[in-house]
Amino acid sequence: MKPEDLARSLPPVLAPVLLGVEAFPGFAARVRFRREGALDVFRAIHDLGFTHLAMIGGIDWVDHREVIYTVWSDEARTYLLLSTDVPADDPRVESAVPVWPSANWHEREAWELVGITFDHHPDLRHLLTPDGYAFHPLLRSFKIHEPEELEVKTRHV
Amino acid sequence: MSNATLYSVSYDLVHAVLFAIGSVLPAPLHGWIESDGLVTGLAVLVFGVILLAASMLNTILLIWWERKLLGRFMDRRGAMHVGYAGLLQNFADGFKLFRKDTVRPREADPLGFVTGPTAYMVTSMIMFGILPISSGWNSGALPLSLLLALAVFSFAPLFIFVSAWSSNNKYSLMGGMRSAAQMIAYEVPLLLAVVAVVIVAGSFDLTTIVYEQQNYWFWGPLFVALVVFVAGMLAEMERIPFDLPEAEAELVEGWNTEYGGMLFAFFMLADYLRALVGSILVVLLFLGGWTMPSWVPSVATSFPLAGIVWFMVKTYAVFGVFIWIRASLPRVRTDQLLRVGWNRMIPLSLLSVFLAAALVTVKCLPVFGCVPSPGI
Amino acid sequence: MTDSTTTDETTNDTTTGGSVLWVARPMATAARQFAKSLFRPSTIVYPYERLEDPKFREKVEVASGKPIGVGQIWDNYRGVHALNIATCISCNLCAFSCPDICIDMVTVPGGDPKHPKKCPQIDYGKCSFCGFCSDACPEGCLTMTTRYGLTTSKRAEMVYSPQRLYDVYRTKLPMNPIRLARPENEDSILLDPPLCIGCNACARDCPTQCITMLDVPKPEAKPGEKLPKRIWKEPVVNDSDCVRCGTCISVCPKECLFWGTRK
């Protein structure tokens, strides 16, 4: 499945929310969309045969955050990457659970580790970190090592 | 076969010792020492101590036997470090357990928590006193010893349930429930299988049942009863495939989850004591007890302990079969177990009773017995 | 808890068939294994029998029929490190390459006071036995041996000083023989000449002494221009001797050395 074919098969009503369908290594294509129309995009992609949601991940790009969805189609035998950008000060996006129920735990993880809130998620609780844990460890601002410590390690030549 | 029983031997022993002491003592003490009450009391005590020692020794040997045999089934070695081939390993383990502190959960019921395992242990030990191991090794002629033995044997679910309930643990409780349900369900076929034996032997006295098997063992004619009895015994002993009360995969350790130290040792010992008793019952009821095959030379038979040794060899062999079953079968589920118990075992046991009655009526027992039994 | 026989209205009842419990085949299989392992089970009785002992391996292979230890090459094993202090050049590569930061470079006797000799000290409480340090060691003096018993009762004993690692080396245990090849496109140390002040720090600290300070001609000062205040020498790196440890880069006060491909 080529990116152009995919772009053509997506319904035209999605045009305002779609930012681009482009080639991407490892995937059939990468579909970038605005977060406002997330649920419509999910439905359209799901209807194209991408019934298996494999992974949801968040990437912290310091000035904004990116949410990536990896979906698989059993007919096309290929992965598709969906990606949407959310601002760092208001990191929220519509939950994919109504379309892909398997998104449940993936969204819980993305919420607690990268701090992306999924609206209308049925059960947004802590999964890997303890209840009430106030940090989002996978943000770049969350440091494991103190910089001074690293400095000492590398400079003792 | 001599007429001396274990009790008479200990009575004679105490009698001789006391009279020897009494002969050198002054008159008032002399009379007291040689009084019948004291002699009887001490004789009972000595008898009890011997029984206790023998049962404990056998239980611990049985654990060793299971560990070694199971090890070979699993392509490993089992206990091997303490003593020759690990014979003393279980003594060391027991010693460790007895030294440990008994931790009682705060919310547990103190009375039931302690009395449960203790009573379980005690009832299992009483069994050992009732069962005749050889012509001399019994507590005297009890005309209904089989009934008594089974009655005492069926105390266990009560005490297991008491200790499970008082542990105040969900797993313990579920284990206790399962245990009670399972033991009660299998009590019925077990007893019915025994009825078949009783019909053939014509007595409730275990000694008589054994002597009835002098010529042919009962496992041939009463094969159905044997199968039912062994299956029921497996359930009563809570061994794989019927060990769901302590199914460690889902219930951690079942009804003894909260126990440790000495109370756990009680459970462990009592479990194996019951396993020993189960094996002994199989040997007594179906495998001819201590009676020797006819091809054994009379020199060997007349040896004082020959009966006991022969009996124990059979007992350990029977337990070996239990171990074999444990090594090769998975665990069944509670509902399956109970369904098998009520739907299969009870009809089978009724069939075995019917067969026994038929065999006795048409008097063709020896014909059946001749073919499979090595007892002739 | 209800009696399980009364919960038959629940779903997923699996016992619909009325077959007898047929158990003969697994019991036969177990009995076959019993016969096989009656005299020599597959267990290796560890403290008495060790797989790294080749004599034992041959014996046991014959005995049980199972190819015990058939894959064993204990030389490749990554166990406790052995350090040859004599050939250690204090290049720091092991410490740099350690993902767990469990290697400390500590001073050992033998160096001159101005330029002390430093050798790795390994904290086995943190070590993950990945072998990156011995892969990185350019002189092959830090290797891994087949020793694996590390149990102690004190946490401090998990820290192996260079001397203790040297003791391991002296036991002549089999050592990991794997040496990795250097990649073809290895980077070199390059110099940014305008920044250099000729301070000799790089040449002084170079563990392999592959840097020599060569004179550079002092340029004529143009009128009005002030010449930089520096020593008119520049480092030249001998690439064939260089172990790419980066010591020179890290000691350079002006950060004028950098990695690059030599044209």
Add this chain to the structure above:
Amino acid sequence: MSEMWLNMGPQHPMTHGLWNLRVHIDGEVIRDVDPEMGYLHRGIEKLSEDRHYNEVVTLMDRTCYVAGLAWEHLYILASEEALHIAPPERAQYLRVLCEEFQRIASHLMWYAAFVQDIGLMTPFLYGMRDRDLILDLFQSYTGARMTYEYMRVGGVRNDVPPGFTDRARQVLDWLEPRFVEYDQLTLGSDIFHKRCDNLGVLRANDCVTQGVTGPMLRSAGLKRDLRKDRPYAVYDQLDFEVALADTADVTGRYLVRLEEMRQSVRILRQVLDWLDRHPGPVMASQLPRWLGAPYAPVGREGYLLKRNYPKGVGFSAVEEPHGEALAYVVNEGGEHPYRVKFRSPVYANIAAARHYLVGYRVADIPPIMGSVDICVGEVDR
């Protein structure tokens, strides 16, 4: 009393790791479940951001401690794509060798744990015994039995030692009759069928909806195997079948895993023959400086770094023993990955627990969860 919440875990024989299955039971019947994870969360994705590309490999062995090499392969494929490096062919074959041996080892471990869940003690020892032979093989060329650290970006650490292929064939010859023995001990017993048939049923469409992959999915009759559908490494040159069953229950998963082991043996024989015939380098010759083979990275981020390496994103999908594992590696030109994201198959399989546990009995939890083949290390990461 008849309805209660039961905490199965985090220390429980059923869990095979540290996690907590909260079960709402009515009598012995399960009404609801709620898995609680996170007891083993080590922040591997975060730690990876602070390590060099090769150093992350040490974490991969610890991500899944029964299938370490499969996870190494997963990560290495993604980071090679991100770093634009191509490994030599022999290294790819060696990786397939690792992964298939690891699949057998992992399935043997699963077999051992699973049969113990249904109360079979003996095959547990058999499974562990035979797995040990594979660990011996691993040790002979990677140098460790569980934490291999074998694969590197651009290849593998070292070639297999001389005589390895013969020893490996010897192990395969030993293993094949053992599979028959395993079947006799389980499938040959009626109790096994009574325990496992029609248990934990999860049909194919539910599997897809819930994101369940791996043997659980294939036991429902859906033929999805990334080795066939999206061939990575050299799987497109190897001849094997995808194991399938259609019962969608515990027995089906058992059959699928046993068949997968047989197929792995088949693959391994081809790989070993290939390795015998094609000697060659096992490491790419052109590597960025901080990946250079013996000379491990120098310096920490932002210090000795030369940030002019091309950026890239790597994505890899590997059919791990437990199912479909994905890795997404973002290379921002530094010597550390900018972001590493893994998709663990067991994660999704456990997330669907409600769909294959509710309605069964408490005694069914161990076989059902056993058939899922849980490795908590990769769930929590």
